[in-house]
Amino acid sequence: MTVPADTRTGSPAVDVRGVHVHLGASHVLRGIDLRVDAGEVVALLGANGSGKSTLVRTVVGVLPPSAGTVDLLGHRVGNAVPWGRVGYVPQRVTAAAGVPSTAREVVASGLLHGRRLRLPRGWRGLAADALDQVGLAERADEPTSRLSGGQQQRVLIARALVRGPELLVLDEPVAGVDRPSQEAFAATMTRLVGDGLTVLVVLHELGELADLITRAVVLRHGKVVHDGAPPRPHASHDDATHDHVHPHTSELPLRSGTRVGLGGPLDTDEEARP
Numbered sequence: 001m002t003v004p005a006d007t008r009t010g011s012p013a014v015d016v017r018g019v020h021v022h023l024g025a026s027h028v029l030r031g032i033d034l035r036v037d038a039g040e041v042v043a044l045l046g047a048n049g050s051g052k053s054t055l056v057r058t059v060v061g062v063l064p065p066s067a068g069t070v071d072l073l074g075h076r077v078g079n080a081v082p083w084g085r086v087g088y089v090p091q092r093v094t095a096a097a098g099v100p101s102t103a104r105e106v107v108a109s110g111l112l113h114g115r116r117l118r119l120p121r122g123w124r125g126l127a128a129d130a131l132d133q134v135g136l137a138e139r140a141d142e143p144t145s146r147l148s149g150g151q152q153q154r155v156l157i158a159r160a161l162v163r164g165p166e167l168l169v170l171d172e173p174v175a176g177v178d179r180p181s182q183e184a185f186a187a188t189m190t191r192l193v194g195d196g197l198t199v200l201v202v203l204h205e206l207g208e209l210a211d212l213i214t215r216a217v218v219l220r221h222g223k224v225v226h227d228g229a230p231p232r233p234h235a236s237h238d239d240a241t242h243d244h245v246h247p248h249t250s251e252l253p254l255r256s257g258t259r260v261g262l263g264g265p266l267d268t269d270e271e272a273r274p
């Protein structure tokens with residue numbers, strides 16, 4: 001059972017205030033405020049290059065802000081954060097990466113963090129349980145290099161889940177992932193969110209997760225341009241089953257049926273802009 005963050009700390013799960021990030025000569029994040037409360041499932045949306053990955057990497061402490069503050073579970077990002085309660089799935093890495101590790105070994109590595117440098121007793125059972133949660137219990141002994149891209153992504157999600165996190169930060173967890181893996185992921189997330197998991201997830205489409213998303217934050221040129229209701233899935237295009245949403249469109253259809261203009265197309269590659 002996942003325990004909501006604020007039952008332990010009384011603080012938001014994620015609290016980003018006035019964050020600026022420079023990467024090389026680029027001023028990528030330009031004064032971001034983002035709060036995620038315990039039990040929320042917040043989608044981070046925006047065009048390519050708008051700063052989504054930079055923001056989540058800053059949230060999990062991979063990138064230092066040049067100004068502003070980030071607190072996780074009530075602690076300033078750094079050694080004080082209880083990292084064992086935070087799961088992170090980065091963007092577009094493969095679980096294989098040329099290392100002949102089995103799925104079980106990759107998942108078990110998720111049990112190691114800051115202060116825990118040895119696997120805990122019972123790690124095999126924990127890894128098996130996490131693989132079971134993503135529908136890969138039968139593949140535990142297989143080298144990850146023999147798994148499909150979607151299955152490898154599921155192994156990385158299991159690596160984040162094995163800690164039993166109360167906060168999960170995911171960067172495009174289903175990008176390029178096959179349909180069965182997307183469905184398995186959505187089913188797992190539905191169960192975990194029901195148990196109180198807090199989620200910050202970068203997405204290009206709400207897709208299978210649409211019903212879980214409680215709030216959407218849209219970035220544009222490193223700034224928040226929308227923070228509120230998630231876009232509503234609309235059945236259109238060619239057939240009635242086409243129900244994913246397009247958060248990159250110039251207007252976000254809201255669940256209420258009203259539409260909010262965001263000042264121009266969001267699916268432009270921002271890097272291509274002058």
Ligand SMILES: Nc1ncnc2c1ncn2[C@@H]1O[C@H](COP(=O)(O)OP(=O)(O)OP(=O)(O)O)[C@@H](O)[C@H]1O
Binds near residue numbers: 023050054271
């Ligand atoms: N190491 C770096 N040095 C300089 N600029 C960088 C670096 N990494 C990213 N950027 C720039 O920062 C901007 C934001 O990149 P980021 O990856 O955060 O965007 P994103 O919204 O996640 O895009 P995508 O949807 O394509 O993943 C882009 O213009 C990118 O070129």
